[in-house]
Amino acid sequence: MPTVTYICPDGELEEVEVPVGTSIMKAAVSHGIESIVGDCGGSASCATCHVYVESHLEKLPPKSSNEDEMLGDAASEVLPNSRLGCQLVMRDDLASLVVRVAPEQW
Amino acid sequence: MTSENQTALGGRLVVVGGGTAGAEVAFASRSAGWTGEIIVLSDEAYAPYHRPPLSKDLLKMDAVFADPDPLKGAPLYAKKNIELRLDSRVDGIDATARTLSMNANHSLSYDRLVLAVGGRARQLPLIAQLETRPTNVHELRTLDDCARLRSCFQTGRVLMIVGAGYIGLEVAAAAVKAGQRVILLEAAPRVLARVTAPVVSQFFEREHAKRGVEILTSTTIDNLSFGADGRVDRVATSDGAEYQVDNLVVGVGLEPNIELANDAGLEIGNGIVVDDSMRTSDPNILALGDCVDFHSGFYDRRVRIESVANAVEHARRAAITLTGGDPKPWQVPWFWSNQYEHSLKIVGLSTGYDETRVIDDSAGTSFAVEYLRDGRLIAVDAINHAAAFQSGKRRIVETIHA
Ligand SMILES: Cc1cc2nc3c(=O)[nH]c(=O)nc-3n(C[C@H](O)[C@H](O)[C@H](O)COP(=O)(O)OP(=O)(O)OC[C@H]3O[C@@H](n4cnc5c(N)ncnc54)[C@H](O)[C@@H]3O)c2cc1C
Ligand code: FES
Numbered sequence: 001m002p003t004v005t006y007i008c009p010d011g012e013l014e015e016v017e018v019p020v021g022t023s024i025m026k027a028a029v030s031h032g033i034e035s036i037v038g039d040c041g042g043s044a045s046c047a048t049c050h051v052y053v054e055s056h057l058e059k060l061p062p063k064s065s066n067e068d069e070m071l072g073d074a075a076s077e078v079l080p081n082s083r084l085g086c087q088l089v090m091r092d093d094l095a096s097l098v099v100r101v102a103p104e105q106w
Numbered sequence: 107m108t109s110e111n112q113t114a115l116g117g118r119l120v121v122v123g124g125g126t127a128g129a130e131v132a133f134a135s136r137s138a139g140w141t142g143e144i145i146v147l148s149d150e151a152y153a154p155y156h157r158p159p160l161s162k163d164l165l166k167m168d169a170v171f172a173d174p175d176p177l178k179g180a181p182l183y184a185k186k187n188i189e190l191r192l193d194s195r196v197d198g199i200d201a202t203a204r205t206l207s208m209n210a211n212h213s214l215s216y217d218r219l220v221l222a223v224g225g226r227a228r229q230l231p232l233i234a235q236l237e238t239r240p241t242n243v244h245e246l247r248t249l250d251d252c253a254r255l256r257s258c259f260q261t262g263r264v265l266m267i268v269g270a271g272y273i274g275l276e277v278a279a280a281a282v283k284a285g286q287r288v289i290l291l292e293a294a295p296r297v298l299a300r301v302t303a304p305v306v307s308q309f310f311e312r313e314h315a316k317r318g319v320e321i322l323t324s325t326t327i328d329n330l331s332f333g334a335d336g337r338v339d340r341v342a343t344s345d346g347a348e349y350q351v352d353n354l355v356v357g358v359g360l361e362p363n364i365e366l367a368n369d370a371g372l373e374i375g376n377g378i379v380v381d382d383s384m385r386t387s388d389p390n391i392l393a394l395g396d397c398v399d400f401h402s403g404f405y406d407r408r409v410r411i412e413s414v415a416n417a418v419e420h421a422r423r424a425a426i427t428l429t430g431g432d433p434k435p436w437q438v439p440w441f442w443s444n445q446y447e448h449s450l451k452i453v454g455l456s457t458g459y460d461e462t463r464v465i466d467d468s469a470g471t472s473f474a475v476e477y478l479r480d481g482r483l484i485a486v487d488a489i490n491h492a493a494a495f496q497s498g499k500r501r502i503v504e505t506i507h508a
Pocket of ligand 1: 122123124125126127128147148149150157158159160161194195196197222223224225246247248273363366394395396397411412413414415417440441442443444
């Protein structure tokens with residue numbers, strides 16, 4: 001199964017198996033990675049699943065305007081590699097994805 | 107930290123209600139340093155799950171009706187040492203003895219108690235007075251409700267929905283997609299009348315009408331007729347029409363579950379009354395989420411709010427109260443709804459506005475309405491316009507504190 005490595009704000013690395021079709025927000029929440037919050041359950045409404053994508057950036061599908069606008073006022077600094085974790089759905093070619101979790105989510 | 111808190115941290119924390127607020131307060135309290143037992147009691151058969159999909163994705167017939175979408179992954183309960191007891195209905199609290207009774211005979215003591223009991227769907231008087239509830243009358247609050255509604259999409263063809271609030275509208279959207287003929291009844295002159303300005307109502311009325319939803323505003327039910335099986339089969343409406351229906355969905359609001367708190371002698375207003383730290387009138391008992399009446403600093407009045415954001419914010423505040431420390435500043439209340447391909451995001455409470463401004467950067471498909479009172483921004487409804495929602499969040503805080 002593909003894995004995602006989450007670099008948590010405290011510096012801890014968490015490697016999690018993420019089934020194809022599952023968002024990296026869901027995978028984090030179900031593994032107890034508390035630095036990703038995911039209040040709205042993945043409907044791109046809360047911006048509490050903010051991550052910085054550190055690998056495979058070029059392979060990711062582009063942000064929708066909704067995702068882009070939600071990130072616009074996220075609690076942590078927004079960078080060019082900022083994404084909403086709930087909108088990043090695992091695919092085979094994203095295996096070994098590395099994301100850094102934004103330090104403040106709400 | 108006070109000595110009161112030091113003693114309590116190792117004590118038994120009991121949470122009544124396994125919904126959004128109940129699950130969050132259990133996990134947040136553990137993270138914030140509660141070292142003692144944490145027990146969550148829920149009268150449902152499922153571990154705490156996300157409720158918004160019940161009227162959205164889970165009603166789409168092309169979605170698999172799988173297990174509910176859990177709020178916290180199943181292995182986390184053991185990992186965080188949180189005991190979840192399902193099918194456990196609390197039926198009484200003895201606040202003096204600090205015990206509660208469960209499923210009519212079990213008793214459980216607590217050091218701190220959290221009431222996260224939410225609410226129940228309001229009933230139509232015409233239905234409430236019946237001896238047995240017709241099996242084709244539905245409400246939508248729990249996963250079981252959602253499963254029943256889905257199965258009736260398969261057997262019935264005509265669905266009448268009473269109440270054009272968010273839940274009524276979301277069900278209408280899912281039902282037309284599932285091939286139902288949908289008749290939507292609303293007592294007010296427009297949909298979402300209580301919560302939005304006319305332009306927003308008009309937008310949603312148009313979108314629903316386009317898909318064939320028959321919207322009857324300023325209309326109520328006059329009379330119900332029943333078949334031999336006790337099911338509702340005809341509905342006479344106040345405009346003089348009569349409809350043959352297969353199923354009826356009632357979405358006319360929520361009544362907070364205050365009975366337990368009331369019987370325990372806690373102060374009740376429009377919900378269980380709590381202070382800024384989520385404490386009830388008994389300092390050992392906290393309450394959160396849909397069931398509480400609290401003071402909003404932003405609007406300087408008491409409110410009861412039904413939203414996920416409110417439930418998790420209350421829970422995180424309560425966890426800080428239980429463990430000592432400073433809570434984060436209050437957030438402006440917010441809410442979302444999805445219907446068809448449209449996303450509605452709302453921030454703030456618009457009640458009492460005296461001016462609206464429409465920001466439209468499209469031909470009416472993506473727009474926002476700003477609500478002002480005495481020239482200050484108090485709320486924003488954003489339709490397919492997340493930027494207006496996000497900037498609204500920030501600007502409301504600024505203008506209200508200005
Ligand atoms: C269909 C639907 C769609 C929604 N969509 C949205 C949305 O899009 N966005 C949004 O922000 N909000 C939405 N909401 C509202 C949101 O789900 C609620 O505001 C939130 O769940 C409130 O959390 P709570 O914990 O206070 O109550 P609940 O989640 O209702 O949890 C209360 C729990 O307590 C249990 N309980 C009650 N009494 C007892 C007892 N005596 N003993 C044991 N257990 C008890 C109940 O069974 C329930 O499990 C929706 C709600 C519904 C029903
Ligand atoms: S979980 Fe809410 S925006 Fe991603």
